[in-house]
Amino acid sequence: MNMKRITSMGLAALMSLSLMACGSNDSSTPSSSSSSGSASNSLTVNIWDSNQQEGLQQIADEWSAISGISAKIEVVDWDNYWTLLEAGASGGQMPDVFWMHSNTIQMYMENDLLLQLDDYIAADSEIDLNNYYSGIVELYTRNDGNVYAIPKDHDTIALLYNKAIFDEYGVAYPNDDWSWEDMYEAAKAITEGSNGNVYGVAMNTSNNQDGWYNLVYSYGAQIITDDHKGTTIGSDAGKEGMEMTRKLLTVGAPQSVVAETGTDSLFMSSKTAMITQGSWMINSFYKAENHDDYAWALLPYADVNNNGKCDSNERWSAYNGLGWAAAASTSNPDAAYSLISYFCAKEGQLEQSKLGVTMGGMTGVSEEFADAFPGMDVSPFIEAENYNLYFRPYTRNTTVWEDAIQQVGGFLDAWQNPEDPELMKTACDNAQTIIENAIAAE
Numbered sequence: 399m400n401m402k403r404i405t406s407m408g409l410a411a412l413m414s415l416s417l418m419a420c421g422s423n424d425s426s427t428p429s430s431s432s433s434s435g436s437a438s439n440s441l442t443v444n445i446w447d448s449n450q451q452e453g454l455q456q457i458a459d460e461w462s463a464i465s466g467i468s469a470k471i472e473v474v475d476w477d478n479y480w481t482l483l484e485a486g487a488s489g490g491q492m493p494d495v496f497w498m499h500s501n502t503i504q505m506y507m508e509n510d511l512l513l514q515l516d517d518y519i520a521a522d523s524e525i526d527l528n529n530y531y532s533g534i535v536e537l538y539t540r541n542d543g544n545v546y547a548i549p550k551d552h553d554t555i556a557l558l559y560n561k562a563i564f565d566e567y568g569v570a571y572p573n574d575d576w577s578w579e580d581m582y583e584a585a586k587a588i589t590e591g592s593n594g595n596v597y598g599v600a601m602n603t604s605n606n607q608d609g610w611y612n613l614v615y616s617y618g619a620q621i622i623t624d625d626h627k628g629t630t631i632g633s634d635a636g637k638e639g640m641e642m643t644r645k646l647l648t649v650g651a652p653q654s655v656v657a658e659t660g661t662d663s664l665f666m667s668s669k670t671a672m673i674t675q676g677s678w679m680i681n682s683f684y685k686a687e688n689h690d691d692y693a694w695a696l697l698p699y700a701d702v703n704n705n706g707k708c709d710s711n712e713r714w715s716a717y718n719g720l721g722w723a724a725a726a727s728t729s730n731p732d733a734a735y736s737l738i739s740y741f742c743a744k745e746g747q748l749e750q751s752k753l754g755v756t757m758g759g760m761t762g763v764s765e766e767f768a769d770a771f772p773g774m775d776v777s778p779f780i781e782a783e784n785y786n787l788y789f790r791p792y793t794r795n796t797t798v799w800e801d802a803i804q805q806v807g808g809f810l811d812a813w814q815n816p817e818d819p820e821l822m823k824t825a826c827d828n829a830q831t832i833i834e835n836a837i838a839a840e
Contacts, residue, residue, distance in 0.1 A: 560665065644822045
């Protein structure tokens with residue numbers, strides 16, 4: 399990053415003139431009309447994942463050493479994160495820099511709560527949005543073409559399994575040739591072999607991106623269509639994907655157990671042999687006491703062609719990407735953008751991967767992420783990109799339909815009573831109606 403060639407003294411002087419930009423030393427950052435008050439010598443930065451705090455703080459500290467402006471990264475748990483952000487948006491104080499998510503970005507952009515970044519990006523030689531995953535760029539671009547966040551990362555989904563449990567019950571490990579039916583048979587063997595003391599798999603209706611969404615797409619349906627105006631969850635293909643989900647539930651942890659303990663805790667306490675999880679959670683399992691027993695594999699595929707091999711359109715993984723955004727009300731928009739640019743430019747993205755924080759939001763910078771966890775092979779998250787990726791389903795008000803389909807009238811009854819296949823078919827029809835009505839009301 400050319401910015402690093404500039405001395406700290408030079409950058410501090412530039413910042414004092416509100417002219418600093420993250421990028422080459424010949425780029426300039428335009429002043430923002432949203433700035434209020436005098437520029438602060440510190441930035442507040444909020445995130446919701448403690449696993450990423452250490453690595454991101456290290457990168458932020460490098461920026462601070464150059465800029466002379468401190469940036470403290472504070473972790474707020476997911477639920478309180480959005481509560482506090484909403485409170486700040488309603489007249490309180492928002493953090494200067496923070497993460498945005500596909501669930502909420504539309505509302506924040508539409509209400510002009512975020513710093514518009516177009517002029518900054520145009521003046522920054524380090525940021526070219528063509529170099530980032532297109533689905534993430536599109537997510538953080540308002541329908542008028544203005545940009546309000548820069549892609550921070552992207553993630554994929556893989557299958558996590560406990561080798562010790564597989565060994566104990568004489569079941570072969572997952573491999574690249576596994577179909578969802580193979581996963582079902584392995585889960586069944588472990589659950590029955592342990593007399594129910596160990597569950598072959600644990601799934602939760604709320605684990606959608608990292609769970610059952612992927613079965614729906616593998617079998618040929620979509621939670622939200624590409625134009626964000628419909629769904630095919632109620633189609634025959636959607637019902638096939640959810641039928642496979644139902645079968646897995648019949649040989650997995652009961653939902654009463656999942657609700658009480660959680661899938662991750664069940665796995666780390668060796669009460670379940672398999673879960674599916676996202677790359678953002680690797681650190682939690684890497685640091686776990688029994689992590690030597692843990693291994694990752696590609697998500698299984700849907701053998702819809704019944705030929706015993708993975709055809710081109712039968713293995714899918716969701717991907718999502720957070721965005722670094724700044725408050726429109728920040729007192730130091732130039733510094734806020736400079737930090738965002740430092741995180742998102744190529745060198746910052748590479749460092750994020752090397753430190754094992756997450757894979758990059760920029761394409762072509764994540765190979766070293768696979769080497770960030772010595773002793774644990776996380777390459778399936780990288781290999782997933784050789785198959786089919788779909789962007790995490792979203793609409794203008796994602797949480798409206800996403801929450802509704804998890805409740806009574808949606809999938810809850812079918813999820814809690816997986817022995818009845820008719821409940822799952824009805825749930826798919828109900829979900830189709832719920833999503834269509836929610837989109838129509840947007």
